[in-house]
Amino acid sequence: MITAHGARASNRDALLDALEFIISEGSVHDVTLDGVAARAGLTKGGLIYHFKSKEVLLHALVERMRLRLHAYCVDPTLDARMALKKFLIARIHYAFAMGPQEKKIMANLLAAASTYPSLMEPVRTMYDSGLDGLARVADTAGLALCVWTALDGFVLLEMLGVRHFSALEKEQMQATLLLLVEQQFAAAAS
Structure with missing residues (x-):
């Protein structure tokens, strides 16, 4: 064995x-x-x-990348509220720490999804499980969806070379998103 x-x-x-x-x-x-x-x-x-096959190989890479993100952002030992807060904060840090090489790999895999649509399945799984988690913390779901969508928009713009943000712009966006998450969870706790 x-x-x-x-x-x-x-x-x-x-x-x-x-x-x-x-x-x-x-x-x-x-x-x-x-x-x-x-x-x-x-x-x-x-x-x-x-x-x-090449498709199975590419699918395994997408799944490995999804699992890396999951391991970085998800803590199953926390209650739903704290798990969501940790997820959002970790996801913010992850998005702004991604290097050009990782973004290029993601862009190339996204392009490959037009030929191999199954490459999107692990991504759909990630979103479906994340949305299930949001439903358990209803009073913060709106903010969580906005933050998650904003992060994906930021990454997509950089990944596709549509817009490259300056270091200052990235710092400002990251700080604002972190502040929004902290404020929402502080308000929801009181």
Whole structure:
């Protein structure tokens, strides 16, 4: 039996790392199974063991990115109100800390979704579960939706190269969003 820390798990991660690199340096159109396997130092057969197609490989990368965000922003040990507050604050910090490489990977994966619509499923899952969480904290749901949507708009504008905000603009937006969250949760608590 091979555990999560065994060779197969690390080969899977190496393949996803290789895919991320290829996408960050070029585009999804540059991705071939042979190229990913070579970049990871594995055979194409080793890649096929883990990922049966380019679509499955891309889907796994989207899912891995979703899980990273989830691990950063979600704390299942907190009650619904504090979990939502932590989620929003962490999501604000995450959005403003994203580097150009991560944004390029996301932009390329978004472009790939026109060819591989299944790539949007993990994203839909993230939104559906997040909206379920908002429903449990009704008095802050409006603010939470606004903050979440504003963050996605900010990331999308930068990701697609529509607008690159200055460091000062980013600081101002981040501070304002954090203040709104703190004020809403302080008002809701009293």
